[in-house]
Amino acid sequence: MTRWRLTVEYDGGPFMGWQRQDHGPSVQQALEDALERMTGEQAPVIAAGRTDAGVHALAMSVHVDVVREITAHRLREGLNALVRPAPVSVLTVEPAADDWHARFSCVGRRYLYRILNRRAPPALERGKVWHIGVDLDVAAMAAGAAMLVGRHDFTTFRSVHCQSDSPVKTLDRLDVRHKGDEVLVEAAARSFLHHQVRSMVGCLSLVGRGQWRPDEMRKALEARNRAALGFNAPPDGLYFVKAVYP
Amino acid sequence: MTRWRLTVEYDGGPFMGWQRQDHGPSVQQALEDALERMTGEQAPVIAAGRTDAGVHALAMSVHVDVVREITAHRLREGLNALVRPAPVSVLTVEPAADDWHARFSCVGRRYLYRILNRRAPPALERGKVWHIGVDLDVAAMAAGAAMLVGRHDFTTFRSVHCQSDSPVKTLDRLDVRHKGDEVLVEAAARSFLHHQVRSMVGCLSLVGRGQWRPDEMRKALEARNRAALGFNAPPDGLYFVKAVYP
CATH class of the missing domain: 3.30.70.580 (Pseudouridine synthase I, catalytic domain, N-terminal subdomain)
Structure with a gap:
């Protein structure tokens, strides 16, 4: 075998x-x-x-x-x-190796979230991006994202169906940047809670639209309460990029 | 109106x-x-x-x-x-303007052809690229492409259904380059014959595979004969990029 x-x-x-x-x-x-x-x-x-x-x-x-x-x-x-x-x-x-395990040996996971940020909906990238038709404030999103980096209780950004033992995770990276007419969010952590990336991106979209101030990301985090959550971004824009092993 | x-x-x-x-x-x-x-x-x-x-x-x-x-x-x-x-x-x-015409006012057309050049077939870009599983020689393709640039009789690269008055066209640009695991072909001309880009890319793929030497592109061109053609690349990888107006 x-x-x-x-x-x-x-x-x-x-x-x-x-x-x-x-x-x-x-x-x-x-x-x-x-x-x-x-x-x-x-x-x-x-x-x-x-x-x-x-x-x-x-x-x-x-x-x-x-x-x-x-x-x-x-x-x-x-x-x-x-x-x-x-x-x-x-x-x-x-x-x-016989004891190498794709899930349990993994020490890092990276995700990419793609937002198509232009007025017109996608024709070629349909199902592959989240379309937001109003101009996003990328600098504000980046400032809000920075508040989530580090070791925190991410209960606010956790699905009710999450099976993780603990809501405490260390988010190593949450970068927001422009690329052409897309806004890209890159996330890295040892592991994520169920729906965590989509929840974080959903809230960041509120910051980008000017509906939340950047520091409301921290307030949402500190609330440790699912009810403080804006909403989940749709799955279309989310990509599992890479699993890291020792 | x-x-x-x-x-x-x-x-x-x-x-x-x-x-x-x-x-x-x-x-x-x-x-x-x-x-x-x-x-x-x-x-x-x-x-x-x-x-x-x-x-x-x-x-x-x-x-x-x-x-x-x-x-x-x-x-x-x-x-x-x-x-x-x-x-x-x-x-x-x-x-x-009332006399502006998308087709007849157009003085330049640009196309992009995307070849996914890796062993594994596309999952995310299916229908959006031409998959070629063997390593292409991009330098040879670029050398072959350069032989088609300029004013020529492109009969070899013309569909039998082409309705153009003349097979003589001026190809302004035919660039071949690597981008990640893709080989991109960019073509620019005032106008193209029917199937011209796909015919040129089909022949360039033979050069890339080593089945044609780069100078066989010139021979094919000079033959002015559809029978000298390798074959058409599939439509999946072809994108109309831009129309240029005065």
Whole structure:
């Protein structure tokens, strides 16, 4: 048996999310089904992060155990051929140590949130960005974002369905910048609470619109209360960028 | 009556092309139908370039005559609301002179062709790039592309359905460069023959794969013979970037 480490790109649009569900398609199921058709083996494919419905991945790290002897090249080519037409692509495959775990070995996760900030709605990037038609104040958003960096109780930015043991997390980075007609938010932490990035971006959008002052981000954080939350940004603009390992 | 000048972004994927057709949806029809629902007027929407099925536009210039009094802002907002769910977005609207013509006043057209050059197929950019899984020699492609720049008889790179009076065109620019895991081809000319960009990119891909030497681009050009053509690149990677006016 070999434990394989894969990086996977996917378009979250048609999926109920990463995790296998009874009521709809998932990225995990698409990969597990492709593997079973290829090898006859039923094996769980475990990811660094379990993204929500509609959330994309540029490079999700996953692992899976395969009994059959196979090369890394053939495993990647076979999965990419059989996973079609699901919009999932295996970018890299390499053997990993037996105790390497995509989720539990991961010491850092990075997300990108893309806001299309122009008057006209997206035609080419539909489902891939959050469209906000009024000019956002990016400097104010960056100032508000800076107040969330560090070790805090992020209860305000946590879904009621969050299964994390503790609401205390260390946010290493939350940068906001312009790129063309997009406003990009980049977030890095060892781990995130459920809906944390989308909640933070939702509040930052209020700052960008001038509805919140930047320091209201700190007030929301200090409230430690889900009711202090503005709202979640939609999944369309969210990308899992990278999982970091020691 | 006001002649309006619009710039329009669209995803060519679901369309038979720009031009209105009996047998399927077109970008032109989507815009004309939206205008009619908004104003009750049936007016042709004329574009700088009539893109093929599956070809996208970042900013197509078009014009349309509207009798009803309306502001530029309301025209844009109304069209964007009514054109849905078609993936078409009106970026800008401004009044134009009565004799300004999106097609006949245009003195320059720019196209971008995106090749995703990595082993794994696209998941996020499916339908938006041409996937080539073997490493392309970009320097050889650039050398081959340079041989097509200038005033030439482009019969080799012309569709049999081309309606242009003459196969002689002046290609101002044909640049090839790397950007991340993409190879980008940028083309500029006053006008292009039907399928010219896709034909040139198809041949350049043969150079990139090492199947043609760069100077075989010149031989193909000098043959003035459609049979000397490698093949057309698929429409997925082609974008109309900009129309230039005096």
